[in-house]
Amino acid sequence: MTKEKWEKFCPQCGKITDDLIDSLCRECFMGTIQLIEPDAMKVRVSMCRKCGAYFRGGERTSIEDAVVHIVSREIRRRYRDRLESCRVEVNQIVRDSGRTREIVTVTVRAEIRGVTVEQTGEIEVDIKTGTCNRCSRIAGxxxxxxxxxxxxxxxxxxxxxxxxxxxxxxxxxxxxxxxxxxxxxxxxxxxxxxxxxxxxxxxxxxxxxxxxxxxxxxxxx
Ligand SMILES: [Zn+2]
Ligand SMILES: [Zn+2]
CATH class of the missing domain: 3.30.70 (Alpha-Beta Plaits)
Incomplete structure (x- = not known):
């Protein structure tokens, strides 16, 4: 049996393997992936104090939809064509007192360069209260x-x-x-x-x- 002269190895952990993804072994590659970045995924919505509806921009939304939208948009922006699929799931919403902030626990399952990564983390939602167009029109x-x-x-x-x-x-x-x-x-x-x-x-x-x-x-x- 002859040993190959040039063996492929992971420059980060030194492991010898042919299975290199972006020049790293599978484990090290997975270690570089950070799906949930709370600082880059700040969600801002407004809530109508009259009808209780949530809005993002002028569009009616829900806390879940707003979080899923912002988180998946940021992941797509970061991984672009390396991203094969991405699914964001909202697990839990914890409302803090005063209703100005909510902490949402999300699980993201993404496939990047053929590697499936699943991570869970917390996303912050800032809630501004006001009166929506519809309610102020009704009132007027x-x-x-x-x-x-x-x-x-x-x-x-x-x-x-x-x-x-x-x-x-x-x-x-x-x-x-x-x-x-x-x-x-x-x-x-x-x-x-x-x-x-x-x-x-x-x-x-x-x-x-x-x-x-x-x-x-x-x-x-
Ligand atoms: Zn490695
Ligand atoms: Zn309203």
Whole structure:
């Protein structure tokens, strides 16, 4: 048996092996990987004190989603094309008193250069409280359209109006809201946050109660 003249070895620990990754042995290579870097993974969200919703930038989010987003973005930025896969899991969220900070325990499982590494660590989430756009608009009485419920040659029945209100509430999506409902002797005015949801509500009411709807463009200030 002849011994090879040039044996491959790990320059860090001296181990002789052919299995070198980025010129290090598997163990030393794994030792260089730091998936969770709390200082580079600071998460900042704001929380609406009225509705309790969380936001990152202008987007509605959750603590979990914000953490997963920031942690995986930083790992992708750091390992780029050496990263084959990455999965971030939130294990535990501990809220400190005052609700201005949360400590989130995450486990990251990543495959880098064919080596699977799993690490667990803590990420800090700073929470700024305020009032979200939707809640401040509601508080300010904002509306962009009025859905006017009327009957032809008669007054609408109470059941019809109740159904209309029910339909209006069920038609809302995302950030939309009903500002107020004004009962009049000839019917009901439903003030809503956008032209689009006004249209959607009108269509749904006509579909259920019959009749038709017309749209008038007006600017409300
Ligand atoms: Zn080594
Ligand atoms: Zn809110």
């Amino acid at each position: 009485g904002y509306y962009a359209a009025i859905v006017q419920i009327r009957a032809q040659d008669r007054y609408p029945a109470d059941e019809e109006l109740a159904t209309a209100v029910e339909i209006a509430q069920a038609s809302l999506s995302g950030e939309e809201f009903v500002t107020k409902q004004q009962l009049l002797k000839e019917g009901l005015d439903i003030y809503v946050s956008s032209m689009e949801c006004g249209r959607r509500i009108s269509r749904a009411i006509v579909k259920r109660l019959g009749g038709n709807f017309t749209e008038s463009r007006r600017l409300y200030g």
